[in-house]
Amino acid sequence: MKVPRRGEDPSPRKQGRVYPPSRVASPRPRHFQNHPPKTSASMEESLYIVKDIPTLGKGMFATQDIKRGTCIISESPLVYVSKNDSFETVQAIQALSNKNKKGFFALHNSFPELPLGFGIVKTNGLPLGQDPARGAVYRVISRINHSCTPNVTHAWNSKTKKEYIHAIEDIPAGAEIMTSYISLLMKRADRQASLKHSFRFKCHCSLCIATTAISKDYDIAVPRINECKDLIIQYAIKNPRKALGHVREGLALLDKFSNRGKMNFYFDAFQICAIFSNYDLAKKWAELYLEEYRVEEGVTGSQYEQFVEFSQNPKSFEQAGAAFIDLSSA
Numbered sequence: 001m002k003v004p005r006r007g008e009d010p011s012p013r014k015q016g017r018v019y020p021p022s023r024v025a026s027p028r029p030r031h032f033q034n035h036p037p038k039t040s041a042s043m044e045e046s047l048y049i050v051k052d053i054p055t056l057g058k059g060m061f062a063t064q065d066i067k068r069g070t071c072i073i074s075e076s077p078l079v080y081v082s083k084n085d086s087f088e089t090v091q092a093i094q095a096l097s098n099k100n101k102k103g104f105f106a107l108h109n110s111f112p113e114l115p116l117g118f119g120i121v122k123t124n125g126l127p128l129g130q131d132p133a134r135g136a137v138y139r140v141i142s143r144i145n146h147s148c149t150p151n152v153t154h155a156w157n158s159k160t161k162k163e164y165i166h167a168i169e170d171i172p173a174g175a176e177i178m179t180s181y182i183s184l185l186m187k188r189a190d191r192q193a194s195l196k197h198s199f200r201f202k203c204h205c206s207l208c209i210a211t212t213a214i215s216k217d218y219d220i221a222v223p224r225i226n227e228c229k230d231l232i233i234q235y236a237i238k239n240p241r242k243a244l245g246h247v248r249e250g251l252a253l254l255d256k257f258s259n260r261g262k263m264n265f266y267f268d269a270f271q272i273c274a275i276f277s278n279y280d281l282a283k284k285w286a287e288l289y290l291e292e293y294r295v296e297e298g299v300t301g302s303q304y305e306q307f308v309e310f311s312q313n314p315k316s317f318e319q320a321g322a323a324f325i326d327l328s329s330a
């Protein structure tokens with residue numbers, strides 16, 4: 001018996017942005033080559049405006065107060081890109097209509113030395129869900145700037161073939177809408193290095209201003225949060241009580257800084273409780289997971305139904321009931 005590894009967790013990871021095309025890998029499905037999809041920003045348009053920011057290019061701003069959990073925009077890709085196959089990416093760009101090509105080449109380019117639009121892909125591409133080999137560039141969503149304390153998440157929906165932006169906190173009218181381009185479970189210096197290397201800018205968000213208490217506290221907490229993630233995997237089977245203790249510790253540390261990053265802990269706890277036949281507890285963890293999922297991806301999210309099922313019937317989890325240990329006091 002084994003606990004599914006993190007890579008098998010059905011929760012889509014909200015990290016990373018795109019990849020240099022030279023690091024891209026798998027072939028794009030045929031239908032993308034000959035029929036580039038239309039880009040369509042959806043009807044939620046009135047919630048945001050894209051405008052110039054002095055010295056920073058463009059950014060997206062809230063035009064009205066936006067509640068946590070609101071879908072701010074959903075958008076089809078302007079162009080799909082393939083990670084390791086530069087040729088396919090070039091073909092996809094060339095296949096764009098004149099209007100879409102104009103939109104593509106109008107996007108920000110932090111790597112003008114790269115030929116044939118690869119600088120634009122590297123600057124603006126987002127991963128397509130969990131598949132590390134595929135990505136996409138968007139006419140509107142690619143205008144969203146980065147913050148290490150983001151107020152939205154971005155998520156690919158494999159059913160609707162659209163990227164969704166959801167508010168993860170209440171956003172006041174006029175505030176900039178910002179997502180994260182990188183994994184946030186990194187210390188300040190590592191985040192800064194990653195952003196500099198991959199996007200050529202220095203982040204000045206509250207978590208990145210080295211002199212603030214929050215930045216220092218976060219730097220102390222991050223290694224322990226990552227350690228908790230590893231310890232959960234290590235003890236999930238041989239000592240599930242201990243593993244659940246690390247779930248709680250990781251969540252308590254995260255709680256001091258933001259709502260982000262909790263979903264994986266919830267899902268790990270759900271799996272452990274379900275495997276060891278503690279279905280009431282498993283249900284509670286699945287409900288917490290589902291609550292976050294609703295905020296971050298909405299009820300149309302690709303895996304929403306699966307998590308509803310887990311929260312209503314934890315026995316539907318593949319490895320449920322493999323063993324029994326009473327975890328009610330863990």
Ligand SMILES: C[S@@+](CC[C@H](N)C(=O)[O-])C[C@H]1O[C@@H](n2cnc3c(N)ncnc32)[C@H](O)[C@@H]1O
Binds near residue numbers: 057144146147204
């Ligand atoms: C996907 S684009 C975002 C939109 C871009 N500002 C524009 O004008 O279209 C990514 C680029 O925007 C800039 N950028 C994004 N977030 C930033 C931030 N927090 N501080 C400074 N520049 C940022 C960087 O040049 C980065 O390579």
